[in-house]
Amino acid sequence: MNPTDNPMVSGNYTPLGKVYLVGAGPGDPGLFTLKGKGLLEHADVVVYDALVSPQILGMINPQSEKIDAGKRRGNHSRLQEETTQLLIEKAQTNAIVVRLKGGDPFVFGRGGEEMEDLVRAGISVEVVPGVTSGIAAPAYAGIPLTHRLYSSSVTFVTGHEAAGKYRPKVNWTAIAHSSETIVIYMGLHNLSYIIAELNSAGLSLDTPVALIRWGTRPEQSELIGTLATIVTQVEAAQFEAPAIAVIGNVVKLRDILGNREESFEF
Ligand SMILES: C[S@@+](CC[C@H](N)C(=O)[O-])C[C@H]1O[C@@H](n2cnc3c(N)ncnc32)[C@H](O)[C@@H]1O
Structure with a gap:
């Protein structure tokens, strides 16, 4: 599509800058990429999501314009199209626009959809991957997702089926039959x-x-059980989101590999 034909591009079409779709990782600032950090230090505008950790927000150049993508006037949350429109507008007048997302932008982060809209609008976009929570959170809990004795396959899946209008419905039967670790x-x-x-x-x-x-x-917490017990445990502990669930025999390794000493602080 010609950018000037795109209804999301308003007024004169003169894009100046580039949008970098950056993964902030799961929270520990030591897991953030050097490329992402460099971009935050040089960004003109940073549009960030709720799951980005405060330490990583603290790396943003103080001269940058910081915009919380989840908020707009009146405390209503911004719709996806509004965020894309905002990025297009900012890229028209700024050189470096960073779209900062928790974890990896392309793993259940709608990064693909956002990038597609920007490309269609004629905006240059580059993705900077991040460490996804589905890998990092189990690792910090002492759970390897594959192991020669326990698991040769892993599936990453969304449990948010209400989002079915955006994605195909999850086939839990196929996953149960095909994967030894389910994240x-x-x-x-x-x-x-x-x-x-x-x-x-x-x-x-x-x-x-x-x-x-x-x-x-620092506030990482874990709940360990079985398919039979975990729902009752969640209720009893009032365990809340955001959380990653790992299902499979690899969870047993946590007894040996979990409870690590103090982590190296970045
Ligand atoms: C919209 S998805 C975004 C995933 C993100 N793009 C990623 O790669 O990690 C949000 C979900 O990711 C998971 N999540 C993100 N950060 C997490 C963290 N630090 N610990 C546990 N789960 C996390 C939770 O399941 C949360 O509900």
């Missing part, structure tokens, strides 16, 4: 449904489950 993003609210689906597909109720909340941050 679920945004799965807390749908946990009992997901467990029922996996169990009716043949996954034993003894299968270990780990939930990791605020992974890699």
Whole structure:
């Protein structure tokens, strides 16, 4: 599509800058990429998401314009199209516009959709990957996602089925049959449904489950159980999002690999 034909491009079309779609990682600032840090230090505008950690927001050049993508006047949250429109406008008048997202932008972060809209609007875009929470949170909990004795396959899946209008519906039966480790993003609210689906597909109720909340941050907390027990444990502990769920025998390794000493501070 010619950018001037795109309804998202307003007025005179004179894009000056470039949008960098940057993954901020899961929270520990030591896991942020050098490329991302360099961009924050030189950005004219940074549009950031709620899950970006305060230490990483602290790396933004004080001269930059900082915009919380989740907020707009009246405390309503900004719609996806409004965020894209904002990025297009900012790129028309600024050289370096950073779109900062938690984890990796292309893993359940709508980075693909945002980048597509920007490309269609004729804006230069570059993606800078980040460490995704589905890998980092289990690692910090002492859970390797694959292991020669326990798992040769891993699936990353969203538990947020309400988002089905944006994505194909999750086939839990296929996942139960094909993957030895299942890593679920945004799965807390749908946990009992997901467990029922996996169990009716043949996954034993003894299968270990780990939930990791605020992974890699100082406030990281974990809940360990089985398919049979975890929902009751979540209710009892009032365990809340954001959390990653890991299902599979690799969770057993946490007994040996978990409880690490103080982490090296970046
Ligand atoms: C919209 S998704 C964004 C995922 C992100 N793009 C990534 O790669 O990590 C939000 C979900 O990611 C997971 N998440 C993000 N950061 C997390 C963290 N530090 N600890 C545990 N889960 C996290 C939670 O499941 C949360 O509900």
